[in-house]
Amino acid sequence: MGLLAVEALVKIVLVLLVLVLLVAYMTYAERKIVGFMQVRLGPMRVGPWGLLQPIADVVKLLIKEDITPTMVDKWVYWIAPVLAVVPAFLVFSVIPWGDSVAIFGRQIGQYVADINVALLFILAVMSMGIYGIILGGYSSNSKYPLLGGLRSAAQMVSYEVPRGFAIIGVILIAQSMSLVDIVKAQEHSRIWYFVPQLVGFVIYFISSVAECNRSPFDLPEAESELVGGFHTEYSGIKFAFFFLAEYTNMIAVSAVAACLYLGGWLPPFPNWLPWLKVVPGIFWFLLKVALLLYLFLWFRATFPRYRYDQLMRLNWKWMIPVSIINAMVTGLALILWS
């Protein structure tokens, strides 16, 4: 029991540290990649190729004065950033990043926890993140944050529906909700689920972009119309928390997508290139996550922001019907083939 606790603690600390570092360098990657796509260089001055820029940014945000505007709802104002950040990190407790390995004769799984309702847990925890944004917008006692909060409430609640339906297809094929089992099912069937579930994958990814409030669905923080959206009144460390939550959410949905549709830690082409198995699984996992994150940034550099009615129309008139049909067709096909 003691050993189990130590093992879990070590894993939690490792995951948290790696995540915070990943988020920091995600901001660097974003500025660099979006800069490159706009024929600029991005940050170049802090360290070689601007590599120390995220660290400078973090230090700046930490030592900035922590302003609480007058007339804000103090308790809610304080708790909102925390409510945004905690669910984003919680998702990573069920995400596996490799097959279990034997260390000192003990089988150690490369995940913090493998629960049998992992997908349900992820959906539930991720939808908690909305509270942080709504409460942050409401408590700021300012019209732009309130408008941003309202928009995000409608947007995130709507886009959760097609995402849930899209995942059903994977659950039906893998017959499990545990992410470890889903990846193992993909290993067993020798095909990654983005092939039979291409429609589901596309819907999952688009609604994930909307869930993370990322461009082209970044209405809650549309800077040209809402100043900064829900975090207009936030500065310093509290703002950093919202920032952390947004980027952690991006990494989380990418990691879940990698597990569900892209075979998690499995190397590609097991039939033709069997020698790829010598590369540790975490490399493949991180590669897939990085590719999906690159897509996020690519979208941001390419697409203009959706109008509010377009956003809702895309969801209710296209994504939800298509995702329901996708789930039904998957079920039918499974019945017919078995």
Place this chain on the structure above:
Amino acid sequence: MTVNEFFRKIFFVDLLKGMSITQHFFNSPKVTLQYPKQRWNPPERFRGVLRLEKDKCNACELCVKECPEGIIKVESIRGDDKKKHPVTFTIDLKRCTFCGFCAEACPSEALNVSKDYELSFYDRDDIRLDMERLHKGVEITPYEK
């Protein structure tokens, strides 16, 4: 919506085209000039700050007459060789439009247009260039890092 448009929409044809364009720019060479490390070379006919060769100047004050902004001030004395020499020669760069008419008007080619473009100062009085600074050129603090 025609059938063609419908299929364009569901297969994200336009979106993918847009993404291919941004990816093309991602791979293309960048236009950023990292200024203090790399310096910009002005083109041949660039008109920067003015330079005065004070030995050639005979204080004819044609530049003063030509200047559309009236920012050139010249005072002169007649020397022992019966020729005029400038004593003070100031240009107030605050209002200079870098038109180059003064240099064009100069009969003795004492006043010239140079290619120096780094003209930011810590003190607003530094913007008024006197004869010495016009002769030597505006001093530039070199970047060391």
